[in-house]
Amino acid sequence: MGDVIVVTSGKGGVGKTTSTAALGAALAEHGKRVCVVDFDVGLRNLDLVLGAERRVVYDFINVAQGDAKLSQALIRDKRVETLYLLAASQTRDKDALTDEGVERVISDLRQSFDWVVCDSPAGIERGALLAMRFADKAVVVCNPEVSSVRDSDRIIGLLDSRTRRAETGQQIEKHLLLTRFDPQRSARGEMLSVADVLDILSVPLIGIIPESEEILRASNVGAPITMNGGASPAAKAYRDAARRLAGEAVPLVMPVEKRPFLSRLFNRRAA
Amino acid sequence: MKLFRLFKARATAPVARERLQILLAHERIALGPEDLLGKLRGDIIATVLRHVNVDPSKIMVKMDHDAAVSTLEIDIEIPKESIVGDGKRRPPAESSPMTSAA
Numbered sequence: 315m316g317d318v319i320v321v322t323s324g325k326g327g328v329g330k331t332t333s334t335a336a337l338g339a340a341l342a343e344h345g346k347r348v349c350v351v352d353f354d355v356g357l358r359n360l361d362l363v364l365g366a367e368r369r370v371v372y373d374f375i376n377v378a379q380g381d382a383k384l385s386q387a388l389i390r391d392k393r394v395e396t397l398y399l400l401a402a403s404q405t406r407d408k409d410a411l412t413d414e415g416v417e418r419v420i421s422d423l424r425q426s427f428d429w430v431v432c433d434s435p436a437g438i439e440r441g442a443l444l445a446m447r448f449a450d451k452a453v454v455v456c457n458p459e460v461s462s463v464r465d466s467d468r469i470i471g472l473l474d475s476r477t478r479r480a481e482t483g484q485q486i487e488k489h490l491l492l493t494r495f496d497p498q499r500s501a502r503g504e505m506l507s508v509a510d511v512l513d514i515l516s517v518p519l520i521g522i523i524p525e526s527e528e529i530l531r532a533s534n535v536g537a538p539i540t541m542n543g544g545a546s547p548a549a550k551a552y553r554d555a556a557r558r559l560a561g562e563a564v565p566l567v568m569p570v571e572k573r574p575f576l577s578r579l580f581n582r583r584a585a
Numbered sequence: 586m587k588l589f590r591l592f593k594a595r596a597t598a599p600v601a602r603e604r605l606q607i608l609l610a611h612e613r614i615a616l617g618p619e620d621l622l623g624k625l626r627g628d629i630i631a632t633v634l635r636h637v638n639v640d641p642s643k644i645m646v647k648m649d650h651d652a653a654v655s656t657l658e659i660d661i662e663i664p665k666e667s668i669v670g671d672g673k674r675r676p677p678a679e680s681s682p683m684t685s686a687a
Contacts, residue, residue: 460601467609471616503596510602514609 316347316427318420319559320449321491322473324465326436328457329493332529332539333552334433335363337453339538340556342397346428349388349398351420353445354435355411358402364391365536366399375403378415384422393541398427411444420448438472446477451487451559454517457494458506466490466515489520491555496525497568508568519566521555523548613648629659638667 321334331354338350351374352360361367366389372382377400384400391397400423403410423430434445446452452473456466470488479486492511499505512519528543535542539549554564626646633644643662648655 460605463605464608464612467612468616471613500598503598506598506601510598514602514605 316424316429317451318424318430318432318449319451319453320432320434320446321453321455322434322442322446322469323436323455323462324438324442324469325457325462328455328462329523329529330436330455331359331363331433332533333453333455333491333493333523334360334431335538336540336549336552337556337559338429338431339391339394339397339540340553341429341431341560342391342394343540343553343556345396346560347396347398347426348429348431349400349423349427350431350433351400351423352402352433353411353441354433355402355441356404356407357435358404360433361389361399361401362536363533364399364538366391366401367536370401373401373403374419375406375410375415378411378419384419393537409440411441413444413447416444417448438468442469443472443476446473448478449486450479451489453489453491453520453559454515455491455493456511456515458492458496458500458508458511460506463506463511463514470515470517488517489559490515490517491521491523492519493523494525495522520558521551522566522568523551523555625657633661637661637663639663 319337321330321337323330334350338348342348350360350364352358353374354360355375358373361370369389372387374387376382377384377387387400389399389401391399400419420430420432432445432449435441454466454469454473456462473486473488474480477486490512492508495508496505500507508519508522524547526539526543526546526548528546528548529539532539532542539546540552543549554566557564625648626644629646630641630644633639634641639661645658645660647658647660649658
């Protein structure tokens with residue numbers, strides 16, 4: 315029986331899909347069976363970030379409606395052989411997913427994988443609620459920026475009230491993943507600090523991902539950051555976060571982007 | 586001096602932090618999980634009013650969240666004359682057998 319994790323945020327563009335791909339790939343690196351699931355019906359992108367966009371034949375809705383078997387819809391990663399993708403449908407509308415359909419697919423996935431990582435759509439509508447509905451754990455992706463923090467707070471409230479676990483009086487394990495963090499700007503008082511965000515949201519930290527040029531390079535070529543640019547601080551931060559998710563005690567260190575002296579001199583910004 | 590002012594002007598993060606804290610304190614009450622605080626406040630006011638005659642607006646119910654625990658703070662201002670119980674539990678010392686024996 316595997317664990318189901320939802321990667322969620324409320325706000326769009328904070329790094330849910332990037333984080334789903336990176337955490338999924340990192341969890342699968344050591345032979346654990348991982349399935350990443352795209353819940354963003356009509357706006358799927360996890361396939362593209364993983365470089366599997368041309369291999370999608372059947373999708374989540376086909377399986378939920380019984381038009382395809384789960385084994386037909388699962389796409390196996392070509393680099394990490396224990397990593398699989400279940401794509402979202404690009405053509406149907408969001409109402410095609412039902413509570414019962416999602417529950418059945420998730421429970422089947424739980425049987426055959428160690429980790430099921432669900433990439434939530436932005437917003438707090440049906441798709442986002444379905445993505446979190448059957449999760450055991452949640453990774454709340456947040457940027458150190460006011461609108462993202464506000465939306466994270468809203469999502470945390472929904473995790474505590476609208477998930478199956480919350481409704482049956484159980485706890486859903488919540489973790490905060492701070493992404494696009496710039497230590498230098500934060501030190502100068504131009505960006506919320508890690509302590510500020512933790513203090514406001516009161517959810518334990520699972521990782522700090524530094525703002526990094528490698529993220530765009532990786533998505534350009536359709537690879538999770540942990541595979542392409544694997545030596546970068548961002549990739550390392552994702553790997554550490556994945557180990558913490560799996561229960562390992564990995565000390566949190568502030569990420570530092572190493573840049574040449576001259577570039578530091580002439581351009582103080584990291585991004 | 587000018588340098589110091591320049592530095593101060595750029596430190597906008599404290600402003601962000603303060604704005605968020607104020608905003609979220611309100612939003613959590615308004616949108617909180619099934620409005621837990623609202624329900625608690627209603628029940629607490631009803632219970633208090635059954636025993637003590639107080640102004641409901643003087644009953645303050647506040648919830649704080651920490652990483653490990655949440656705390657519920659209840660502050661009720663009770664005027665002296667408004668305790669309406671039957672007087673059974675009004676113990677101050679005068680009628681204690683010990684003191685009267687001495």
